[in-house]
Amino acid sequence: MNQVVVALDVGGTGMKCALVRTDGTVHHTERHPTQAERGPEAVLDTILDVASGLADKARADGLEPVAAGVAVPGVVDEENGLAVWSSNIGFRDVPVRACLQERLGLPAALGHDVRVGGIAEARLGAGQGHRHVLFVAIGTGIASALVVDGAGYSGAHGAAGEVGHIVVRPGGPVCGCGLRGCVEAIGSAKSIGRRYAERAGQPGATALDVVTRAAAGDELAATVWREAIEALADGLVTAQALYDVGVLVLGGGLAQAGDALLRPLEQAFHDRISFHRAPEFVRAGLGDEAGCIGAALLALDHLERTA
Secondary structure, eight states: OOEEEEEEEEOSSEEEEEEEETTSOEEEEEEEEOOGGGOHHHHHHHHHHHHHHHHHHHHHTTOEEEEEEEEESSEEETTTTEEEEETTTTEEEEOHHHHHHHHHSSOEEEEEHHHHHHHHHHHHSTTTTOSEEEEEEESSSEEEEEEETTEEOOOTTSOTTOGGGOBSSTTOSBOTTSOBSBHHHHHSHHHHHHHHHHHHTOTTOOHHHHHHHHHTTOHHHHHHHHHHHHHHHHHHHHHHHHHOOSEEEEESGGGGGTHHHHHHHHHHHHHHOOSSOOOEEEEOSSGGGHHHHHHHHHHHHHHHHHO
8 A cells, every 4th residue: 555645734833744545544744834924825835835745755755645635724615625714824715726736736635624633533533433423623713523424514605513603602702703602712722721811810821721720629710611611511512403413522622631621521511401312422532633634535535536
């Protein structure tokens, strides 16, 4: 098995890059800074340069690059290969797929970062064995991906899965989207750290600080953590009412809290559920390689469809 896919998971700060074999195993990984402050054209140039370098690396290792897959945040038109709106990296209607194909001479695919992560977890990670999977990434923001029979659902406009912007506390904290009381404004890692820092007068506090201090008996930290768990549970109950999935896979930076997140969140969810069947709650299994693996799987799907 000497075929590989060039895969990049592009974030606002850094790019996780890999050569992924057709069975989903990773042959080689790299990290590169995104440097989004340079502007979208420079970021696109970096993506193309890194992808080209990975293809060269594959050939030097005696492997054959057969496709390329790139994942970006924001709103993505996967069908047409356009990064419609990616605020973290400044993209607006950027034809990433066409640029990749022209530069590399390989079939290419463009996907949403959380959606491809969900595809990877559903097929090869913690969601294996389930037909209906909801992958929820809780980090700086909150987003999700519905995956059915291994395929991600993108919606009519490429914006499906924004569970972080379900309003659960009307009139609550202002969210980055402009609304008040969104799940993300209370339950994201960034919001947890900020809300504790503001109340405790301790600038720079992180979500990890809050989890640690709550476990040590800090009442304010425990309150902030409980409020976050309750907001997350309210949002996920709504998601379950809409999607009725068999397993809920929690990923992103906050999932590193392990059982301190999973167990109280699962309990709060069960306290709120009525006639709907509750999904299994599990922690994501592929770590930060999920995005690259998912981008590669998306590229292989595209290759199979267009063969």
